[in-house]
Structure formats: C-alpha cells, structure tokens
Amino acid sequence: MASDTLYDRLGGHEGIRAVVDEFYDRLEADEELGPLFEDADMERLRETQTDFLCEAAGGPETYDAAPVREAHLHVPFTAERIQRAVDLLYESLDAFDVDEADADAVVEAVAAYEADLLAGENGDE
Numbered sequence: 394m395a396s397d398t399l400y401d402r403l404g405g406h407e408g409i410r411a412v413v414d415e416f417y418d419r420l421e422a423d424e425e426l427g428p429l430f431e432d433a434d435m436e437r438l439r440e441t442q443t444d445f446l447c448e449a450a451g452g453p454e455t456y457d458a459a460p461v462r463e464a465h466l467h468v469p470f471t472a473e474r475i476q477r478a479v480d481l482l483y484e485s486l487d488a489f490d491v492d493e494a495d496a497d498a499v500v501e502a503v504a505a506y507e508a509d510l511l512a513g514e515n516g517d518e
C-alpha cells in the first residue's frame with residue numbers, strides 16, 4: 394500500500410531516526426570512516442541528520458544546523474570516503490527493508506551534497 398510521501402513510507406520521524414541510528418552505528422564501526430568521528434558529538438549529529446532527512450523526505454521538520462559545506466570543511470573527505478558512506482547508508486536502509494526506489498531517494502538527498510562535503514578536500518582547516 395503506497396503512502397503519500399517518502400516521509401510516511403519511511404515511518405515518519407521515528408522510522409527515519411531508526412535508519413539514522415543504524416547508519417551512524419555503521420559509520421562509527423567502520424575502519425575507514427569511524428576515526429573521522431572521534432571528537433564528534435554523536436547524539437547531536439544523529440539529531441541533525443534525522444532532521445535533514447525528514448525534511449528531504451517531505452516531513453515537517455526543518456534542518457537548522459550549519460550549512461553542509463561549512464559543517465565539513467575540517468573533515469578530510471575524498472570521493473572514495475563519500476562512496477563508502479553511501480554504501481553504508483544503502484545497507485542501513487536495506488536493514489529496514491526500504492524498497493529500492495525509496496532508498497535511492499534517501500541516498501540522493503545526501504549525495505546531492507557531495508561537492509559541499511568535498512569542499513575542504515584541498516586543505517582548508
């Protein structure tokens with residue numbers, strides 16, 4: 394049965410928070426990406442990421458943290474690291490049996506910011 398919005402199909406705020414928790418558990422446990430979060434406030438990141446995805450999926454939440462570009466200027470991203478994060482996001486969506494088209498839409502909401510995530514790549518600190 395198709396619900397109206399991606400937000401509804403993902404289970405609203407609670408369902409999206411569950412996917413985000415799964416995603417951040419995987420990010421933190423990852424050999425390559427985990428160390429990037431060493432000094433991070435993970436609860437805050439999980440909350441802001443939940444708001445970001447809720448808004449992108451058509452929910453009433455609004456993302457009001459730092460713009461993605463500024464938030465990551467100090468993070469040593471590479472295209473490979475972002476691809477790894479995308480893979481982990483797909484795995485997290487799969488763990489909740491999100492169907493393929495909906496999973497693609499969620500990943501696209503993040504992947505659309507690839508250039509902003511990579512903005513600090515050339516050494517801005």
Ligand code: HEM
Pocket residue numbers: 420426429430432433434438441442445458459461464465468475478502503504506
């Ligand atoms: C486009 C979606 C994303 C949003 C909205 C977002 C949002 C944020 C925000 C708000 C911060 C905190 C900035 C601060 O406190 O100064 C942050 C930090 C960070 N994000 Fe993201 N992020 C996104 C995607 C990603 C992806 C795909 C990764 C992949 C690993 C990632 C990894 C990090 C890391 C490592 C930090 C730094 C943590 C720290 O040093 O405290 N982010 N992000």
